Amino acid sequence: MTGTESAQASAPKIGPPLWLLAELTYRCPLQCPYCSNPLDYAQNDQELTTEQWVSVLRQGREMGAAQLGFSGGEPLVRQDLPELITEARQLGYYSNLITSGLGLTEDKVLAFRDAGLDHIQVSFQASDPELNNAVAGSRKAFEQKLAMARAVKDAGYPMVLNFVIHRHNIHQMTDIIDLCERLGADYVELATCQYYGWAFKNREGLMPSKAQLIKAEAEVNERRRMLSEAGSAMKLIFVTPDYYEERPKACMNGWGSLFLTVAPDGTALPCHSARLLPIEFPNVQSQSLQSIWYDSPGFNHYRGDSWMPEPCRSCDEKGKDFGGCRCQAYLLTGNADNADPVCSKSPEHDRILAARRAADHATAGLEDLSYRNPTNSRLFYRG
Numbered sequence: 063m064t065g066t067e068s069a070q071a072s073a074p075k076i077g078p079p080l081w082l083l084a085e086l087t088y089r090c091p092l093q094c095p096y097c098s099n100p101l102d103y104a105q106n107d108q109e110l111t112t113e114q115w116v117s118v119l120r121q122g123r124e125m126g127a128a129q130l131g132f133s134g135g136e137p138l139v140r141q142d143l144p145e146l147i148t149e150a151r152q153l154g155y156y157s158n159l160i161t162s163g164l165g166l167t168e169d170k171v172l173a174f175r176d177a178g179l180d181h182i183q184v185s186f187q188a189s190d191p192e193l194n195n196a197v198a199g200s201r202k203a204f205e206q207k208l209a210m211a212r213a214v215k216d217a218g219y220p221m222v223l224n225f226v227i228h229r230h231n232i233h234q235m236t237d238i239i240d241l242c243e244r245l246g247a248d249y250v251e252l253a254t255c256q257y258y259g260w261a262f263k264n265r266e267g268l269m270p271s272k273a274q275l276i277k278a279e280a281e282v283n284e285r286r287r288m289l290s291e292a293g294s295a296m297k298l299i300f301v302t303p304d305y306y307e308e309r310p311k312a313c314m315n316g317w318g319s320l321f322l323t324v325a326p327d328g329t330a331l332p333c334h335s336a337r338l339l340p341i342e343f344p345n346v347q348s349q350s351l352q353s354i355w356y357d358s359p360g361f362n363h364y365r366g367d368s369w370m371p372e373p374c375r376s377c378d379e380k381g382k383d384f385g386g387c388r389c390q391a392y393l394l395t396g397n398a399d400n401a402d403p404v405c406s407k408s409p410e411h412d413r414i415l416a417a418r419r420a421a422d423h424a425t426a427g428l429e430d431l432s433y434r435n436p437t438n439s440r441l442f443y444r445g
């Protein structure tokens with residue numbers, strides 16, 4: 063019996079990775095202070111070659127992966143993106159490009175469409191150029207995003223826009239939705255910041271207060287009602303921050319359950335943030351994706367529930383939330399084995415309550431945030 067067969071026999075519930083996220087690069091022309099990339103990304107500038115990415119895509123598809131995301135950094139900085147899209151189409155993936163729109167052109171959108179890309183999501187920072195460009199750290203970002211959102215729709219794709227919501231733009235909810243209507247958006251994701259990577263570092267300056275959140279949610283609901291009355295097909299998806307929940311999210315639908323992320327240097331991860339954990343993760347350059355997924359200690363670390371301490375171990379909700387998010391448990395308690403402190407049953411839940419109180423009194427302006435750029439990244443890892 064091979065190692066893989068033996069692992070599968072002892073853990074029969076491990077299904078294939080249905081979602082593959084290819085983080086093609088950490089390079090990005092923007093500097094968003096809530097980027098989920100690692101704080102020390104600047105010390106890791108290695109990237110897989112085109113051939114290595116093609117191999118990852120092939121292996122993933124052979125294992126059963128059906129959804130493929132191209133992200134980064136900004137995936138458009140990879141000159142081989144058309145080649146990877148073509149390969150993805152030939153393999154039969156449903157592929158999605160997650161982009162800031164910077165570096166995109168009308169011609170590229172058409173070329174990607176012709177190569178078989180299924181979906182494009184363009185991110186925005188705010189509803190107006192001043193705030194958008196200040197948060198993005200780029201003077202031309204907003205106009206470019208508007209043009210590219212239109213180009214995506216003109217090419218026959220649904221217009222899918224993403225806004226990361228935080229305390230500096232949450233007051234714009236109505237303006238953001240107005241902008242999306244004017245653009246003719248089909249899907250709008252209003253995703254309140256989740257606190258990993260740079261967002262965790264800037265949490266105090268980004269986290270909205272409960273009052274801000276309640277107001278924003280009411281505004282979204284009102285606009286949904288108006289859209290429905292007007293017969294508009296535009297869909298608003300409002301994602302609340304789990305810091306204001308009493309139960310944790312089933313992060314990644316369970317560790318090593320559906321999602322497989324491959325970082326720019328080939329490190330394979332059960333989620334996009336996991337490289338911050340004190341766990342050794344395998345690399346696609348030295349191990350097959352099959353053996354990484356089924357056999358590697360990193361991917362098996364939090365499968366099942368035998369690793370759980372109390373209160374998760376005896377909790378009747380553990381089959382629903384899997385103990386919550388391992389990265390959040392580590393960031394907030396220093397031990398990734400702990401229950402996610404979002405859970406009100408967690409002995410460390412007071413850390414979440416303290417963050418909520420801090421958000422009620424936060425005074426940090428945009429100028430106080432640490433922006434995601436190589437200089438700040440080097441400061442982080444050089445100390």
Ligand code: FES
Nearest residue numbers: 313333387388389
């Ligand atoms: Fe890593 Fe939740 S983000 S387990």
